[in-house]
Amino acid sequence: MKLDIILAGVGGQGILSIAAIIGTAALKNGYYLKQAEVHGMSQRGGDVQSHLRISDKPIHSDLIPMGECDMILSVEPMESLRYLPYLSPTGWLVTNSKPFVNIPNYPEMDSVIDEIKKIRNNININADDIAKELGAARSMNMVMLGAASAFMDIKVDELRTAIRDIFERKGDKVVDSNLKAFDAGLDFSNKNRA
Amino acid sequence: MKKLLLLGDEAFAQGALDAGISGAYGYPGTPSTEIIEYIQKNPLAVERNIHREWSTNEKTAVESALGMSYAGKRSIVTMKHVGLNVAADAFVNSAFTGANGGILVTVADDPSMHSSQNEQDSRFFAKFALIPALEPSNQQEAYEMAHYGLDFSEKYNLPVLVRFVTRLSHSRAGIERREVTDENTLKLPEDKAQFVLLPAISRRKYKGLLAKQDDLEKESENSPFNKYIDAKDKSMGIIACGLAYNYLMENYQDKECPYPILKISQYPLPRKMIEKISTECDTLLVLEDGAPVVEEMLKGYLACGLKIKGRLDGSLPRDGELNPNIVAKALGFKENELLNIPEVVTPRPPALCVGCPHIDSYKALNEALSTYEKGHVFSDIGCYTLGFLPPYQAINSCVDMGASITMAKGAADAGLYPSVAVIGDSTFTHSGMTGLLDCVLDKANVVIVILDNYVAAMTGGQDSSAFGRIEQICLGLGVAREHIRSVVPLPKNHEEMVKVFREELAYNGVSVIVPKRECVQTLAKKNRSGRA
Numbered sequence: 046m047k048l049d050i051i052l053a054g055v056g057g058q059g060i061l062s063i064a065a066i067i068g069t070a071a072l073k074n075g076y077y078l079k080q081a082e083v084h085g086m087s088q089r090g091g092d093v094q095s096h097l098r099i100s101d102k103p104i105h106s107d108l109i110p111m112g113e114c115d116m117i118l119s120v121e122p123m124e125s126l127r128y129l130p131y132l133s134p135t136g137w138l139v140t141n142s143k144p145f146v147n148i149p150n151y152p153e154m155d156s157v158i159d160e161i162k163k164i165r166n167n168i169n170i171n172a173d174d175i176a177k178e179l180g181a182a183r184s185m186n187m188v189m190l191g192a193a194s195a196f197m198d199i200k201v202d203e204l205r206t207a208i209r210d211i212f213e214r215k216g217d218k219v220v221d222s223n224l225k226a227f228d229a230g231l232d233f234s235n236k237n238r239a
Numbered sequence: 240m241k242k243l244l245l246l247g248d249e250a251f252a253q254g255a256l257d258a259g260i261s262g263a264y265g266y267p268g269t270p271s272t273e274i275i276e277y278i279q280k281n282p283l284a285v286e287r288n289i290h291r292e293w294s295t296n297e298k299t300a301v302e303s304a305l306g307m308s309y310a311g312k313r314s315i316v317t318m319k320h321v322g323l324n325v326a327a328d329a330f331v332n333s334a335f336t337g338a339n340g341g342i343l344v345t346v347a348d349d350p351s352m353h354s355s356q357n358e359q360d361s362r363f364f365a366k367f368a369l370i371p372a373l374e375p376s377n378q379q380e381a382y383e384m385a386h387y388g389l390d391f392s393e394k395y396n397l398p399v400l401v402r403f404v405t406r407l408s409h410s411r412a413g414i415e416r417r418e419v420t421d422e423n424t425l426k427l428p429e430d431k432a433q434f435v436l437l438p439a440i441s442r443r444k445y446k447g448l449l450a451k452q453d454d455l456e457k458e459s460e461n462s463p464f465n466k467y468i469d470a471k472d473k474s475m476g477i478i479a480c481g482l483a484y485n486y487l488m489e490n491y492q493d494k495e496c497p498y499p500i501l502k503i504s505q506y507p508l509p510r511k512m513i514e515k516i517s518t519e520c521d522t523l524l525v526l527e528d529g530a531p532v533v534e535e536m537l538k539g540y541l542a543c544g545l546k547i548k549g550r551l552d553g554s555l556p557r558d559g560e561l562n563p564n565i566v567a568k569a570l571g572f573k574e575n576e577l578l579n580i581p582e583v584v585t586p587r588p589p590a591l592c593v594g595c596p597h598i599d600s601y602k603a604l605n606e607a608l609s610t611y612e613k614g615h616v617f618s619d620i621g622c623y624t625l626g627f628l629p630p631y632q633a634i635n636s637c638v639d640m641g642a643s644i645t646m647a648k649g650a651a652d653a654g655l656y657p658s659v660a661v662i663g664d665s666t667f668t669h670s671g672m673t674g675l676l677d678c679v680l681d682k683a684n685v686v687i688v689i690l691d692n693y694v695a696a697m698t699g700g701q702d703s704s705a706f707g708r709i710e711q712i713c714l715g716l717g718v719a720r721e722h723i724r725s726v727v728p729l730p731k732n733h734e735e736m737v738k739v740f741r742e743e744l745a746y747n748g749v750s751v752i753v754p755k756r757e758c759v760q761t762l763a764k765k766n767r768s769g770r771a
Contacts, residue, residue, distance in 0.1 A: 055587065072244060072413060081410040082246075085269030085354030086697065089622065091589035096410075106489035107410035107482075110563035112575030123585065129578040147590065152583040160581040 046076070047102075048198050049109045051128045052095040053119035055145045056088040060120055062211075063190050064097050070199055070207040071099040081107040090147050092124055099199075118193045120172070120186060121145045122157050129164075137166040139193045139234070141185065143173040168192055168234050175229050184226035191230025195238060201231065242413030247403060248273035250378040250414045251345065254385025256283050259420035261312035261340075262290035264300035266669065267698035268319030269354040270408035271347035275317055276701070287422065290314075293695075295704040296640070296669040297322035301329040304342050308398075309434055311426030312340040313389050320348040320359050325640065325670065327364070333398045334368045335436055335444045339428045341392035343385065344370075347403040350529050350560035354405075356620070356637065358558065360530035365400040365506060369448050371455050372400040372506040373464065374481035378412040380464060380504065386417065391458070395451060404482055404528050406560065452507065460511050464504035467512050472497040476520030478513070479503070480533055482561070483526035489563040490570055498524075508533065517545050524569060525549035528561045590625060596692055596756035597623045599728035599736070601633040604659070604688065606733075607740035611657060617650065619643040619671075621663035622697045622758075623690050634661055641670025648674065648683045657744045661688045665695040665703035672712060678749045679717040686743050686750045689713075692758040700761035713751045722746060728754040 050067070052060040064080055071078050081096040096109045111130050116137045119125030125140035132138065140161060144154060161169050172188035181187075187208065194204050208227060212220045245253060252274045255263065263278045265271065278284045278291045290307075294300035297318040304314040316326075323330060323346050330344060346364075349355040365372035373388050375381040381403070388399045432440050459465055477496070479487045480503045487500065501516045503509070517523060517537070523545060525534040534549040548554040554569045555561065568574060591598050601623075608615060618624060618634035619642060626633040636646055644667075647660035662671050667689050678685055689709055695701040705712070713723050724743060726736045736754070743750035 056589065068244060068411070072242065077413070078244070079410055079412045081406055083353070084273070084409050084699075086589050087353070089589035089592060089625065089697075090587075092587040102492075104412075105485040105492070106563045107406045107485065108562050110489060110567070110575075112564075112577045123583070124587075126581050126584045129580055132578055134576075148585060148587055150585055152585055156583045160583055164578075 046100060046198050047115070048099040049114045050097040050116045050118055051109060051114050051131050052097060053117060053124040053128055054093060054121050055124060055147065056091050056093045058120050058145065059186055060093065060095055063118065063186050064095050066190060066204060066207045066211055067097060067099070067199065069210055070203040073207070074199070074203065076101055077104050079104045079107050092127060094128060116193060116196060118189060120189055122161060122169070123152065126157070126160050132164070135166070137168065137193075137196045138164040139168040139189070139196065140170070141172040141189055142169045143171055168237060170230065170233050172230065175233070176226050179222065179225050179229060181222035181226050184223050187223045187226035188230035191227035192234045194227070194231055195234035242415055244411050245378060245414050246273055246409060246411050247375070247378050247381045247407035248347070248409070249277040250382040251375070251385050251401070251403070252277035252281070253414065253416065254382040255315045255343065255389070256281055256289070257417055257419045258313065258386040258389045259422045260289060260314055260389070261422045262304065262307045262314040263317065264290070264294050264303045264314060265317035266294055266297045266300055266322055267695045267701045268322050268347070269698055270349060270405040271317045271319045271345070271403065272698045272701065273408070274315070274345060276699075283419070293701055293704070297326035298329050301326040301333065301344060305329065305333055305336065308338045308340040308342045309428060310340065312423045313342075314340065315343045315345055315385070317345045317347075319355065320346055320361050321355060321357065321639065322346070323361055323364055330364065330398075331368045332436060334370050334448055335441055336434045337396040337444070338392050338398050339396070339426070339433070340423050341389035342398040343388045343392065343401050344398055345401040345403065347405070347408045348529055349405050351405070356639070358529070360532055361400060361402045362506065362532045363530065365402070366532070369452060370398055370400050371395070371458070372402055374402045374504045374506070375407060376481050376484045376502070376504055378407070378410070378414055381407065382414050382416070384464070386420075387463070395455065397451065402481065404560065406528075407482055456507050456510050459505045459507055459509040462505040462509070465509050465512065466502040467515065468496070468500040468502070470495070470497055470499050473499065473520045475522045475524055476501065476516040477524045477526065478516065478533060479526045480528070482528045483566070486561050486563045486566040487526055490567050490572060503533070508536070513537070522546040522548060524554065526555070526561065526566060526569070588628060590628070591622065592759050594759045595622070596728040596754060596758070597626060597690055598631070599730060599733065600688065600690055600754040601626045601631040603728070603733055603736035603740055604661070605631065605633050606737045607744060608657065608659070615655065615657050616659045616661055617643040617646040618660070619662040619666050621666055623661060623663055626661070640666050641674055644671050644674035644685075644687055645677060647685045647687070648678050648681065651683045651685050652681070656684060657686060658684065659686045659688065661690065663696070664689060664691040664693065664705035664709060667709065668703070668705040668712070672716065675713065675718070675749075676716045682748055684747050686740070686752065688752045688754065691753050691755040694758050694761050696758040696760065700758060700764065709753055718749050718751050722748065722750040723753070724751070725753045725755055728756050
């Protein structure tokens with residue numbers, strides 16, 4: 046088993062909470078894990094990414110080799126495209142379609158979506174709207190994790206357990222709304238996978 | 240034992256705690272900051288009341304650790320690579336004094352400059368100072384090297400440099416812990432002259448330091464972190480230092496590497512191992528995540544020996560960090576066909592946060608300076624360096640910690656008027672105070688703007704040594720009371736701020752303006768934890 050994921054987004058969007066849940070589930074299953082993060086200047090609204098590697102064998106590089114990544118999981122549409130050279134020809138691009146516009150020259154949305162659709166295996170989901178409809182606006186990340194979980198070699202129930210573990214100390218209500226968001230994302234992917 | 244999921248920085252911090260340190264000293268700097276942050280929150284550190292406050296700069300940090308070493312206890316010092324420039328005086332001389340209690344000077348380099356102004360390689364400093372160095376290749380080694388390094392430091396009575404790079408500092412993996420060691424007890428050096436570097440003593444100490452080098456080489460030859468992995472194909476031998484070893488092995492994930500490999504994580508170089516690989520192999524490929532330190536040594540100036548491939552002959556790029564693909568190319572593997580980044584993808588540079596006080600300061604400064612040509616503002620290292628970018632375009636320099644004040648002074652000496660410095664609160668106490676004294680002594684015609692957001696913000700909101708004492712420091716250094724002006728950088732105070740800036744620009748002498756408002760990031764963090 047080998048699962049290489051690039052998590053992408055904009056500094057402050059919280060991609061690391063997604064990484065923490067996948068990581069918790071992976072460790073519980075006795076897998077090896079390496080996860081390279083970006084700290085420092087880019088966190089001030091710049092583009093950020095995390096390389097998350099999970100395997101049943103020891104992992105050498107902290108960075109994923111280009112052309113071999115199994116999934117790009119992005120919480121922002123333009124950011125999902127920035128890391129395409131990493132994606133393997135059979136890899137999945139799973140992205141939030143809601144743009145985060147903090148630069149004056151953000152490209153036309155249609156041209157961004159066109160590029161996303163050129164990728165054979167893509168899921169393009171408005172996770173912000175889905176989270177809002179569920180009354181869990183802050184759970185956009187969990188919608189994205191749910192959508193991505195459809196294509197991961199980790200059991201969905203193990204990810205649910207990890208969500209419970211991570212959010213437990215914040216109370217049942219928070220756990221439930223995050224689980225609901227996760228399930229909504231998973232449901233979307235199952236209905237929309239090619 | 241359950242594995243802990245830790246960043247490389249955190250693994251080293253846990254290792255140092257478990258190895259019985261009594262103090263951690265340092266100044267925040269990406270990618271090193273998380274070492275001390277981890278110790279500050281750690282229950283064992285709290286229980287043992289280990290020293291874990293931030294120092295004013297890297298030099299005071301190394302000197303404090305040297306004091307702790309004098310007293311017989313163990314310590315670590317942490318900083319980013321450029322911090323070692325600031326601490327160089329103390330660091331280089333610490334090789335002469337040597338250590339009593341163990342010291343690890345832990346420096347995190349930033350190849351590719353993710354968050355830095357240069358990508359200097361700290362291994363040069365270790366070699367320069369004749370201090371042994373460790374370079375972990377993974378998180379578990381980072382943990383182990385804290386124990387090993389402190390023991391080593393006490394065995395040879397020498398500080399040890401530990402070199403991190405960004406990708407190890409900021410990458411997580413599972414760590415297995417060892418048993419916890421007791422702290423050392425207070426014990427002064429047996430040799431009363433050990434820490435007295437008078438010339439006559441220094442000459443003796445230098446001979447001693449030189450004499451130790453052979454033993455240090457032998458230690459490297461037997462180090463658990465240096466490995467010779469033999470193989471059949473002697474057409475090439477590979478020397479892989481630190482993290483580069485991982486990028487090499489990534490290319491042989493499911494197959495054996497046909498070439499002999501020498502993995503190096505402890506310096507000085509293991510001479511016998513180097514001799515073996517270079518005698519047995521036709522060529523050498525040297526992989527280093529940083530400058531070609533080892534490659535240059537092996538190649539020599541005249542390059543008349545063995546053929547050596549690496550960063551100097553174009554087999555690898557001359558600058559920037561390594562990755563599996565760059566190493567694959569150097570090994571002669573066919574490159575993967577890669578998808579391109581579509582043209583619609585636009586750069587997204589970092590920016591000042593919404594509501595950041597620096598925005599209001601820059602707007603006022605720009606307006607006050609609008610009657611002059613551009614090019615009068617010297618700045619410094621911190622979030623406010625982003626004021627160079629549109630829409631502010633407010634600053635004209637960023638060189639090193641504290642340089643804003645002294646460059647403004649030098650430019651004023653040359654006749655530039657107005658000459659303005661913009662520096663953050665923590666940077667001011669780090670390295671700006673002495674420059675301000677130069678300004679006062681020379682009666683320089685400068686306006687020094689000290690942006691006070693109460694914390695070291697760029698690195699994540701660590702405590703600032705300047706907190707609550709900037710005005711007093713400026714008064715003490717001799718700035719006239721009526722020319723130390725505090726303002727509150729808020730949009731509603733714009734006109735008042737412009738007026739203050741203009742008044743002080745008009746004054747022929749040293750003015751200090753202190754815009755004071757807390758960083759919005761740390762304020763938000765406080766509010767969140769206040770609610771919880």
